[in-house]
Amino acid sequence: MSVLVAGTIAIDDIKTPTTEHKNLLGGSACYAAISASFFAPTLLQGIVGQDFPEEHVETLKKHGIDLGGVEFSDGKTFYWSGEYFDDLNTRQTLDVQLNVIEDYHPKLDPTVAASKIALLANMSPVTQMEVLEQCQAKFVVADTMDLWIDATLEPLKALLQKIDLLVINDSEAKQLANTNNLITAGHRLRDFGPTYVVVKKGEHGALLFGEERFFSCGAFPLHEVLDPTGAGDTFAGALSGHLARDEGEVTFEALCQGVVHGTVMASFVCEAFSTKRLHEISQEDIQERYDEFIRYTHIR
């Protein structure tokens, strides 16, 4: 079964305390789609401008991603640049140029619309809703961020009523649920609509909330983080891709396994700039880290 990944496709410039890289492949949907492609056939939905480097198109194709849903438009590609400080624990956005995504209204092909799982990666909830309304996915995952909670709360709330799983980071979960207790936040967000909620805690792992079910997942231990950009998107991509593997209903057990696979893939992506680390790894590397993770977290 396939997974549809809709979100932003971007060109990123990233600065860290030690180095700087320009013209990188970025955007929530690119991280998520490359990550998902390790687990299931992946279809990408989004828009780029005429400046989008052919090299990035090739990268996405090498991962076997179906680009039928990508609109190649006049104008410039969505652009983001950011700088990391303090051993990568704080990030500052230096520049954002919406460009072609500003007036983007996705039109889904029937093949794209037929995916079992849809991941609405981080972008405006209005655009996420446009995708959702056109797709026939059995299970819809959505990510969001503080920008949308601040600027478009009502469209976001409308979206939450229609999705199955919300993936959100810890500070944003607290903000949206209006509490400082993460456990309360996870449960409250379920009351907004989604059957399941995953709260991402970065270096502290992730929490999965279901009806009377709960799963706590640590992070994979990393000695060095080179570039944490896109870690959350990579997490959501692997989780969604993993859910698309099976034909049946999405179970809580499948979600737990998806969360661990998301954790493993997110650990890889932090080890190099942009999506570069994901171009080097094999299924064996993923399995090895998955097994290692189980050893790290299970009591004997």
Place this chain on the structure above:
Amino acid sequence: MSVLVAGTIAIDDIKTPTTEHKNLLGGSACYAAISASFFAPTLLQGIVGQDFPEEHVETLKKHGIDLGGVEFSDGKTFYWSGEYFDDLNTRQTLDVQLNVIEDYHPKLDPTVAASKIALLANMSPVTQMEVLEQCQAKFVVADTMDLWIDATLEPLKALLQKIDLLVINDSEAKQLANTNNLITAGHRLRDFGPTYVVVKKGEHGALLFGEERFFSCGAFPLHEVLDPTGAGDTFAGALSGHLARDEGEVTFEALCQGVVHGTVMASFVCEAFSTKRLHEISQEDIQERYDEFIRYTHIR
């Protein structure tokens, strides 16, 4: 086998956004000893003044704790008062009076010295060393805090060379190891001397570092934290008490189970002021929460 718990015995006044309690049983050794007493015969080593309420003595006795090592001195008991803000995420010390612990030099009875496990709960590393030098424990656990890293770094480093397990919270681990990466911090602290290091992360759980072994443990999910005072001491107490259960060598597997029991006991202590919640719970309550924790963290 028994566990020796040495540390501070205090009278606490605690204020939270909703309420205020005075004359509470406090101190690192009291939290730790009560917690340890659920797992093994527990001997308490410390000092109190003549103002120490009989009620607190009774509380410790009710938990079957051997008070032979407690010196009842002239003068006043160690006193601490603190206030919590911001949904209990920030704490401010309002007053500290060292009183009788200022000139305390512990003298260990032979029965106390013979315990299998010694927990040097949070206090001055100079006093911790005095206890260590008199005891014959097979396995020594020590806790510390930022105050001692700032004020008595050399005695602390000398202590670290003689202990088996350091228990330390995340910000202090980073401070002492001089890195912002927790995984690097855990490994570096092992280079200071201890065979094992546990980094406590509060609501995010704990990490256990050994030689080529690692264990990541989430926190027990709590909807409401009433008073987090002593949670770390309670954690260390249960961990040490659990290690005293078995006769043989301390294995990595026993440490993992100890960390989970520490997590469970810390979750209880946060649910009421002072050590009060620990007076209500039974072995069955602990086992129930332990089993629940395994369900929350193990993949099926």
